[in-house]
Amino acid sequence: MNNLKKVMLIAIMVMASTMSFANGDKPNVKVQSVGAKTIALTASGFGTSETQIKLRDEKGSILHTERILGENEYSKKFDLNSLKTGTYYIEVENETSFSTLSVEVSAKSTNVLNNSKVVIMKPVIRRNGDLLDILMPSEDSTSVEVSIYDSNFNRVFKETVAGSNDLRRYDLSQLAQGDYRIKMNAGGREFIQFVAVK
Incomplete structure (x- = not known):
């Protein structure tokens, strides 16, 4: 009887820790054209983790970056008049997810490519003594390759x-x-974390 109680308690603890991993912070990101060459970015659901917002050009160069910590909502307009014609990328990344959306800038307007939105749930890592727990993403069927170097x-x-x-x-x-x-x-994204074994 005592063994059954212990097994049940362990099973409940494992399920609870898995559920807490699975409820990671996943920002809700929305980008709209609000003027000739102006876009509005609104995002929410950051949770407590640090969130980075970046604007990149076609070559991957970062044109603008912001860090948000402790705020659950973000809203900002971006004037893209100084940008050359081309495709640009809005990235929103936190501890548990990465989102990107494309914006095409022409001579007189911007076009938000909502069908280009990609959301990748990151594997979540927790360490408990000599054990390393990794919760694989559940949003899609993407396989995850785990390597230790x-x-x-x-x-x-x-x-x-x-x-x-x-x-x-x-x-x-x-x-x-x-x-x-x-x-x-x-x-298609690479996530790296470091651990020390003593």
Whole structure:
């Protein structure tokens, strides 16, 4: 009877931690043309994590960046008159997600390409002693490649996980002492975190 209670308690704790991982902060991002060459960006749902908003050109150069911390809503107009004709990208990124949307700028107007919106849920990493928990994104079926590299950039582990609301647990106690890089590729984006094994 006691063993059954222990097993049930452990199962409930694992489910609760998985649910808390899954409820990550996912900003709701909306971009509209509001004038000849002006766009309005409104976003909400940042949660408590730091959020970065960037405007990039076709070459990937950052033209404007802002960091938001502790605010749940953001609204700003951008005057694009000084930009050359071309395609630009609005990026909104926080600890758990990455969103991007394209804006075409012509000589006299802007066109927000709402069908170009991409939202990538990042794998969420939590460390508990020698255990490393990674919650895979659940928004789509994108597979996630997880690789662990040592301080000499040698890959010591690699796994490809089908995209699902799947919690993976890795035991770091078998690794030698040192610093390790956890690299995850999801949806064409690369996410990196570092851990130290002592």
